[in-house]
């Protein structure tokens with residue numbers, strides 16, 4: 001389903017030979033492209049590979065808020081760690097906003113950047129305390145936050161506060177602006193339709209295998225594919241999970257200059273773009289049937305699509321070194337407009353200068369107290385539940401076929417042609433559900449998605465599903 005941000009694709013080739021790079025970036029979302037931006041004008045020969053088209057995955061379906069008001073993340077981080085770490089996280093987000101604005105101005109990127117205030121609210125009186133706690137932290141950290149009792153829009157709320165100096169923009173126009181300026185440099189090569197399958201580590205370099213059977217050798221390898229697919233694939237899901245949310249975009253007569261998000265169980269997130277109102281709601285809580293029912297496409301100018309992001313157990317992103325010369329950027333907790341920038345800045349600083357302001361804050365091997373993160377089991381419960389459900393649930397019978405005792409999914413297109421694929425996700429062997437609106441086979445455990453012919457639409461799986 002089309003996102004409101006969708007623009008014509010960029011024209012990059014597929015890689016059709018073996019290559020050597022100093023730095024290889026895997027993933028052409030906002031993180032990968034921001035990394036290229038920070039490496040342009042350096043002595044390094046840099047390659048970026050994207051398995052599909054650039055900027056067409058999570059980044060395409062964001063709401064494009066550039067804000068440091070990120071639900072009650074500060075309270076969560078303070079509870080798991082301490083006030084200093086919460087403050088440092090806040091400062092990283094404010095810095096990211098400033099870096100992005102600097103880039104937009106320097107490169108003259110026309111991305112509909114608009115300053116507007118961010119609101120955090122609750123519609124549940126039991127959560128008023130949470131709002132006050134978060135508000136107090138912002139005040140304590142020197143933010144000019146203001147407590148209010150209503151939003152600029154007609155939603156009945158219990159309490160809210162707002163903060164200044166936050167923005168909204170058009171994420172794809174920003175991404176394409178970065179690409180324009182990267183394209184002027186010949187130290188960077190970008191390839192689309194080029195997928196990393198796996199890698200081997202040698203003393204001085206990494207050798208990356210591609211789906212095309214070609215190989216890339218590189219000294220530094222950066223995994224910016226939104227999920228830690230290549231690193232302990234069976235361990236990382238303990239620290240991270242996938243959150244799926246639905247986005248509804250509808251015409252409105254009121255373009256109000258604010259954005260808002262709640263802290264309640266059922267997410268409500270709002271922003272405006274031109275004469276559209278963009279709303280997000282949480283689809284983890286909904287059954288697949290309900291999701292599909294709610295994503296009925298309307299004719300005309302309304303868009304409905306879903307998006308996934310990687311959530312971490314301790315509410316901090318995972319950014320930095322995971323091996324000598326291998327780096328990872330993931331776990332943005334649905335705040336990747338700012339975090340993709342800070343990830344790119346952190347990793348490029350580590351490679352270029354061997355140090356970064358945020359290397360300790362975001363390192364992947366940070367220790368945190370599991371018992372303070374009370375949600376540990378609850379956190380992983382939805383993944384386990386989805387895994388079990390995917391094995392036992394009765395899906396739409398018309399889409400299932402048993403061949404030699406194995407379960408296959410069948411999609412019949414409008415020409416009555418059958419598209420038959422094996423219904424097991426190669427990543428962690430969960431069963432797949434058919435997403436009737438987006439016409440993909442989706443893994444409910446970690447968010448991999450496959451086309452009706454089994455090709456990967458998004459990871460973490462790095463292999464396609466078998467087509468019959």
Ligand SMILES: Cc1cc2nc3c(=O)[nH]c(=O)nc-3n(C[C@H](O)[C@H](O)[C@H](O)COP(=O)(O)OP(=O)(O)OC[C@H]3O[C@@H](n4cnc5c(N)ncnc54)[C@H](O)[C@@H]3O)c2cc1C
Nearest residue numbers: 027029030031051058059062063064065196225335336337
């Ligand atoms: C509903 C929703 C709303 C959101 N709204 C906001 C918001 O308002 N503000 C905000 O800050 N954040 C928001 N986010 C989060 C933000 O959109 C994401 O965190 C961000 O876009 C992630 O960017 P990325 O580059 O890391 O990942 P992606 O955009 O997913 O890019 C990763 C790329 O890697 C490619 N890839 C994967 N595997 C391979 C492989 N093996 N080989 C080659 N390429 C590969 C993929 O095809 C993909 O293009 C939202 C998230 C959701 C779910």
